[in-house]
Amino acid sequence: MSEKRIHNFNAGPAALPLPVLEEIQESFLNFKGSGMSITEVSHRSNWFDDVINDAIDRTKRLMGLGDDFHVMFLHGGASLQFCMIPMNFLADGRTADYLDTGTWSTKAIKEAKIQGKNINVVASSDDKGYSYIPKNIEFNKDATFVHVTSNNTIKGTQFSDFPDTGNVPIVSDMSSDIFSRTLDAKKFGLIYAGAQKNLGPAGVCMAIIRKDMLDLVPDNIPTMLSYKTHTDKNSMFNTPPCFAIYSVQLVLKWIEETMGGIAKVEELNRAKADKLYGVFSPDGFYRGTAENGSGSLMNVTFRLPSEDLEKKFIADALAKGLGGLKGHRSVGGCRASIYNPTSMTAIEALVDFMKTFEKDNG
Numbered sequence: 080m081s082e083k084r085i086h087n088f089n090a091g092p093a094a095l096p097l098p099v100l101e102e103i104q105e106s107f108l109n110f111k112g113s114g115m116s117i118t119e120v121s122h123r124s125n126w127f128d129d130v131i132n133d134a135i136d137r138t139k140r141l142m143g144l145g146d147d148f149h150v151m152f153l154h155g156g157a158s159l160q161f162c163m164i165p166m167n168f169l170a171d172g173r174t175a176d177y178l179d180t181g182t183w184s185t186k187a188i189k190e191a192k193i194q195g196k197n198i199n200v201v202a203s204s205d206d207k208g209y210s211y212i213p214k215n216i217e218f219n220k221d222a223t224f225v226h227v228t229s230n231n232t233i234k235g236t237q238f239s240d241f242p243d244t245g246n247v248p249i250v251s252d253m254s255s256d257i258f259s260r261t262l263d264a265k266k267f268g269l270i271y272a273g274a275q276k277n278l279g280p281a282g283v284c285m286a287i288i289r290k291d292m293l294d295l296v297p298d299n300i301p302t303m304l305s306y307k308t309h310t311d312k313n314s315m316f317n318t319p320p321c322f323a324i325y326s327v328q329l330v331l332k333w334i335e336e337t338m339g340g341i342a343k344v345e346e347l348n349r350a351k352a353d354k355l356y357g358v359f360s361p362d363g364f365y366r367g368t369a370e371n372g373s374g375s376l377m378n379v380t381f382r383l384p385s386e387d388l389e390k391k392f393i394a395d396a397l398a399k400g401l402g403g404l405k406g407h408r409s410v411g412g413c414r415a416s417i418y419n420p421t422s423m424t425a426i427e428a429l430v431d432f433m434k435t436f437e438k439d440n441g
C-alpha cells in the first residue's frame with residue numbers, strides 16, 4: 080500500500096511520517112499487548128498514562144523546557160485558544176499587544192475583542208496583503224503578553240526571529256511551525272499549536288504554559304475553558320482525544336529518535352526551503368508571494384503567470400503524484416506545505432516537476 084502514497088503538500092491535516100503511520104497500523108488492533116486498540120483503552124489506564132506522560136516528557140526534552148512549564152493537550156483546536164487566551168490572562172482590566180500578520184492572527188484579535196478585552200494591535204502587515212513580517216515594533220511595557228502568530232500558514236510568512244518584547248512574555252500560535260526549529264523557551268508564556276499541521280492528526284491542540292501565567296487565571300470562568308483545570312488534571316479533566324495524543328507521542332518519538340532532535344530537523348527544513356525558494360525569481364515563471372526575508376520555511380506560497388496556468392500546474396502535479404499544491408481559498412495561487420515529515424526527496428520531486436512544467440508551459 081505505502082508504495083502508492085503521494086508526495087503530500089497539504090497545509091493541514093498534513094503529511095505524517097511513514098514510520099509513525101506504520102507503527103499506528105501495527106499496534107492499532109492490539110495496543111502494547113492490552114488486547115485492545117488504542118481507541119478502546121481507558122484514558123484512566125496505565126497504558127494511556129504512559130502515552131501522555133511520554134509525550135509530555137519528549138516535548139520538554141525536545142524544547143528544552145524546565146519544570147516551570149506545563150504541557151497540555153486540549154480540545155477545540157488552535158481556534159479555541161484564540162478565545163481562552165484573553166479569557167484566562169486578561170482579567171481585571173489587563174491589556175495585551177497583538178501583532179496582525181494574517182488570517183489566523185486576525186481571528187485571534189477578533190476573539191479578544193468579542194470579549195471586550197482591551198488589546199492593542201501594535202503592528203500589522205495588512206497594508207501589503209500580509210506579505211511581510213513587521214519589524215521595529217514598539218510594545219507597551221505594561222502589556223500582560225504579546226500575541227504572535229509565528230508562522231502564517233495561509234500568507235506564507237514567518238517570524239525568522241521573535242521580536243524583543245523585554246520582560247513581557249510572548250504568547251505564540253505555533254500551529255504550523257511547532258518543533259520545526261530551536262527556540263529560546265524563556266521568552267514564552269504560552270505556546271500553542273493545533274496538531275494537524277506539524278505534529279499529528281487533527282483533534283488535539285498542544286498548549287505549553289509557563290506556570291506563573293496560571294496566577295493570572297480568574298476563578299469565575301467556565302471550568303473547561305480554564306487552563307488551571309487542565310494543568311491540575313494532566314489534561315484529563317474529561318476524556319482527552321486519546322488517539323490524537325498517541326499519534327503526537329509517536330511523532331515526537333520520531334523527531335527525537337529518528338531525526339535526531341530539533342536542531343537536525345531545523346537544518347533539514349532550511350535546506351528544503353532553500354531548494355524550493357531557489358526556483359522563484361521576481362519576474363520569473365514562479366513568483367514567491369512573501370517579501371524577501373519574510374518567507375516561511377513551512378508554507379511556501381507562489382504564483383504562476385496566470386490563474387489558468389495555476390490550475391493546470393496543480394492538476395498536472397497531482398497526476399504526477401504531487402498533491403495539495405493549491406493555495407488557500409482566500410488567497411488563491413499555489414502553496415507547498417513542507418512540514419517536518421516532508422522529505423528532501425519530496426522537495427526534489429517537486430522542484431523537478433516545476434522545472435519541467437515551466438519548460439513545457441513557459
Ligand SMILES: *Cc1c(COP(=O)(O)O)cnc(C)c1O
Pocket residue numbers: 091155156157158159183228230231232233252253254255273274276284
Ligand atoms: C490551521 C491554523 C489554525 C487553526 O487551527 P484549528 O486547529 O483548525 O483551530 C490556527 N492558527 C494557525 C497558524 C493555523 O495554521
